[in-house]
Amino acid sequence: MESAGGAPGAVTPPQGAPRRGPLSGGARAAAAAVPGLGPLLRGEPGVAAVALIYLAAALSTTAVGGGRAIEAVADWAAWGAARLAGGTAIPEWSRVRLDSLVATLTLLALYAGLWTWAVRDSRRDPTAPPARDTEGRRIWRQFRRNPGAVGGLVLIGLLYLVTLLTPLLAPYLPEVQMDVVANKLKPPGSEGFPLGTDEFARDVLSRLMYGARISLSIGFIAASLSVGLGTVLGALAAWFGGWVDMAIMRFADMLLSFPRLVLLLFLLAAFDTRSMYLIVTILGVTGWMSVSRLVRAQILSLREQDFVQAARALGLPTGRILFVHLVPNSLAPVIVAASLITGHTLLLDAGLSFLGLGVSPPTPTWGGMISDGKDLLRQAWWIAVPPGLTIVVAALSFNLVGDGLRDALDPRLRT
Amino acid sequence: MSAAPVLEIRDLKTWFRTDRGVARAVDGVSFEVLPGETLGVVGESGCGKSVTALSVLGLVPKPPGIHAGGQILFEGADLARLGERELEDIRGDRISMIFQEPMTSLNPVFTVGDQIAESVVRHRGVSRGEAMGVAVDMLQKVGIPSPESRVRDYPHQMSGGMRQRVMIAMALACRPTLLVADEPTTALDVTIQAQILELLAQLQRDLHMSVLLITHDLGVVEEVCDRVVVMYAGKVVERATVDDLFDRPLHPYTAGLFRSVPRATGTRAARLEVIPGVVPSPLDFPTGCRFRNRCPAARGPCAEGEPPLVEGAAGHQVACHYPEGTR
Numbered sequence: 001m002e003s004a005g006g007a008p009g010a011v012t013p014p015q016g017a018p019r020r021g022p023l024s025g026g027a028r029a030a031a032a033a034v035p036g037l038g039p040l041l042r043g044e045p046g047v048a049a050v051a052l053i054y055l056a057a058a059l060s061t062t063a064v065g066g067g068r069a070i071e072a073v074a075d076w077a078a079w080g081a082a083r084l085a086g087g088t089a090i091p092e093w094s095r096v097r098l099d100s101l102v103a104t105l106t107l108l109a110l111y112a113g114l115w116t117w118a119v120r121d122s123r124r125d126p127t128a129p130p131a132r133d134t135e136g137r138r139i140w141r142q143f144r145r146n147p148g149a150v151g152g153l154v155l156i157g158l159l160y161l162v163t164l165l166t167p168l169l170a171p172y173l174p175e176v177q178m179d180v181v182a183n184k185l186k187p188p189g190s191e192g193f194p195l196g197t198d199e200f201a202r203d204v205l206s207r208l209m210y211g212a213r214i215s216l217s218i219g220f221i222a223a224s225l226s227v228g229l230g231t232v233l234g235a236l237a238a239w240f241g242g243w244v245d246m247a248i249m250r251f252a253d254m255l256l257s258f259p260r261l262v263l264l265l266f267l268l269a270a271f272d273t274r275s276m277y278l279i280v281t282i283l284g285v286t287g288w289m290s291v292s293r294l295v296r297a298q299i300l301s302l303r304e305q306d307f308v309q310a311a312r313a314l315g316l317p318t319g320r321i322l323f324v325h326l327v328p329n330s331l332a333p334v335i336v337a338a339s340l341i342t343g344h345t346l347l348l349d350a351g352l353s354f355l356g357l358g359v360s361p362p363t364p365t366w367g368g369m370i371s372d373g374k375d376l377l378r379q380a381w382w383i384a385v386p387p388g389l390t391i392v393v394a395a396l397s398f399n400l401v402g403d404g405l406r407d408a409l410d411p412r413l414r415t
Numbered sequence: 416m417s418a419a420p421v422l423e424i425r426d427l428k429t430w431f432r433t434d435r436g437v438a439r440a441v442d443g444v445s446f447e448v449l450p451g452e453t454l455g456v457v458g459e460s461g462c463g464k465s466v467t468a469l470s471v472l473g474l475v476p477k478p479p480g481i482h483a484g485g486q487i488l489f490e491g492a493d494l495a496r497l498g499e500r501e502l503e504d505i506r507g508d509r510i511s512m513i514f515q516e517p518m519t520s521l522n523p524v525f526t527v528g529d530q531i532a533e534s535v536v537r538h539r540g541v542s543r544g545e546a547m548g549v550a551v552d553m554l555q556k557v558g559i560p561s562p563e564s565r566v567r568d569y570p571h572q573m574s575g576g577m578r579q580r581v582m583i584a585m586a587l588a589c590r591p592t593l594l595v596a597d598e599p600t601t602a603l604d605v606t607i608q609a610q611i612l613e614l615l616a617q618l619q620r621d622l623h624m625s626v627l628l629i630t631h632d633l634g635v636v637e638e639v640c641d642r643v644v645v646m647y648a649g650k651v652v653e654r655a656t657v658d659d660l661f662d663r664p665l666h667p668y669t670a671g672l673f674r675s676v677p678r679a680t681g682t683r684a685a686r687l688e689v690i691p692g693v694v695p696s697p698l699d700f701p702t703g704c705r706f707r708n709r710c711p712a713a714r715g716p717c718a719e720g721e722p723p724l725v726e727g728a729a730g731h732q733v734a735c736h737y738p739e740g741t742r
């Protein structure tokens with residue numbers, strides 16, 4: 001260990017947290033071997049907890065689904081070999097098997113990521129002056145100070161990780177019905193069904209996990225669509241002004257004058273399928289208005305800046321100035337809006353499914369599960385409560401991250 | 416005279432349609448820029464210097480701007496008649512411009528290297544990697560130390576003087592034949608000003624380019640310009656070589672300008688004078704000579720005809736009915 005004796009003229013560490021030097025010798029080796037140990041030894045419990053949570057996720061997935069992971073790889077190898085041999089009856093490479101393979105690769109990537117981080121982190125010198133200070137680093141430093149926001153981010157990470165790892169983790173496929181007479185409405189903790197079964201004798205845990213894939217993807221993709229559309233339309237309105245601005249913003253006003261749910265019902269009524277793509281599109285095209293207003297306001301003030309004139313003097317074309325120079329400058333509030341919109345869209349999608357207007361059954365969605373369980377709430381609370389809780393957790397996480405970003409991106413709050 | 420001019424402006428009129436009428440910001444300006452020379456444009460605030468410069472690059476916002484007449488001849492084409500696409504091809508490549516405010520003329524979210532490289536990619540069609548090489552060379556040329564690491568800096572990591580050097584690097588990356596510099600040193604402190612002007616002069620020699628230098632500062636004009644155009648109320652009132660102009664200004668306005676600036680070389684006793692009155696609004700110019708209601712030499716005929724720009728001495732044109740020394 002380094003001697004703690006203060007050399008004359010040594011910089012005094014800031015009050016409060018005692019700063020420790022880099023790890024050395026055995027401690028460094030141990031920190032590299034066990035992700036999370038390094039921060040623990042250096043006295044950074046928060047970072048350690050995050051690392052350990054992800055390590056636990058990786059290890060428990062291996063414990064539960066290691067066998068399936070090996071199977072998936074073996075299966076893929078066998079299929080590849082058959083394919084290469086050019087046999088006559090090559091089996092189709094099914095969606096389910098692709099899912100398992102992707103899950104296996106995700107698990108490997110998680111391990112690789114954890115240990116790469118652990119090795120690099122074990123060599124880190126926390127007392128070293130920070131390298132080149134970029135805007136991104138400053139924002140991250142501010143964001144980290146907000147425990148709620150960091151917690152939300154960790155949870156969102158875990159949720160999306162679970163959606164990828166589901167084929168290794170879920171006991172059953174989501175649509176599988178057991179012998180109904182023997183297995184329906186089993187309470188949580190019953191043998192083979194950790195969260196019980198519903199009235200069609202389907203495993204609630206499996207449906208919850210597969211439902212996460214649908215619900216979280218819909219939330220994420222629809223929100224991205226809204227944000228993308230809002231950004232492009234807002235930018236065009238601000239730059240071109242005149243009738244373009246008029247047309248886009250009045251159309252936005254018109255959409256905003258309907259309650260969102262009414263608008264959704266109206267649009268959904270025009271279609272008789274209920275595919276995931278349809279739901280995503282409809283949620284996406286009804287959610288861009290607030291973003292377009294934000295972006296428009298930003299670009300209206302940015303376009304008067306000197307660097308726009310300078311870019312024009314260099315002969316850069318309008319499209320490039322608008323989307324490469326101005327839009328990135330207006331992105332801070334959009335990022336905040338994006339995370340809030342994702343949480344909101346998640347709730348809306350659950351609401352649609354609850355009303356029976358979401359992705360059609362038997363595809364599992366969180367909202368759909370609540371709808372299935374609502375009539376049985378007294379006898380079998382375990383059907384509706386778990387998806388209800390996950391919706392709350394997911395929406396809350398997105399809101400926490402959004403608030404954290406808002407604070408981190410506001411230069412007036414920097415310290 | 417000798418070589419054919421790089422840029423020739425003939426009777427240029429750039430007006431603005433405003434709510435209160437038509438502002439004749441540039442109203443019949445003619446001058447030429449010769450190869451390799453520095454032509455200064457001076458005049459009071461609001462006389463149309465910037466609008467003239469922006470007109471050359473086709474950067475006047477339209478609307479409210481209108482091209483009300485005249486030609487801008489550059490490399491065999493009339494820039495005033497070109498479309499936006501063709502102008503984009505010329506801007507940043509054959510003609511470049513640098514601006515007054517180095518602090519805000521760079522995009523805060525990109526590295527300076529990216530910003531220099533962008534114009535090279537746009538005009539030369541080279542790969543980004545090659546363009547970054549050019550960016551490093553240019554930073555070196557404009558005198559930024561350790562350019563290899565500085566290309567990765569963001570604008571906020573640089574001082575005002577350094578940013579103006581970066582602006583110059585951006586403008587000159589494609590080796591234009593003409594550089595339009597609109598008060599490039601006004602926002603900088605005096606020592607940095609001198610360095611930037613020295614740098615511009617050196618780059619001008621190296622790259623054989625012409626410079627159209629707009630400035631308020633007669634000291635700068637004397638220092639770096641070969642010839643000068645004096646503007647007043649949207650018009651050229653006097654055109655001459657620096658030496659002729661400083662030795663013997665012919666227009667009462669120019670003479671007034673000289674008397675209103677402190678001269679470092681002058682005797683202490685010389686009193687500073689101000690030109691009485693204010694620049695007339697471009698919405699409503701006086702009839703006849705636009706300077707007449709501020710002019711010490713004005714008399715009857717000045718209210719009638721606008722004085723044309725005529726040869727007052729050899730190679731020295733003036734737009735005045737009663738030039739200095741003829742009274």
Ligand SMILES: Nc1ncnc2c1ncn2[C@@H]1O[C@H](COP(=O)(O)OP(=O)(O)OP(=O)(O)O)[C@@H](O)[C@H]1O
Binds near residue numbers: 458459460
């Ligand atoms: N976009 C515009 N719309 C209306 N009027 C304008 C516009 N741009 C410039 N003008 C007018 O044109 C006139 C000339 O302005 P210009 O910027 O060329 O002056 P300048 O000589 O560069 O002054 P300064 O020394 O202060 O930079 C001014 O009266 C100004 O009000």
Ligand SMILES: [Mg+2]
Binds near residue numbers: 464465597
């Ligand atoms: Mg100006």
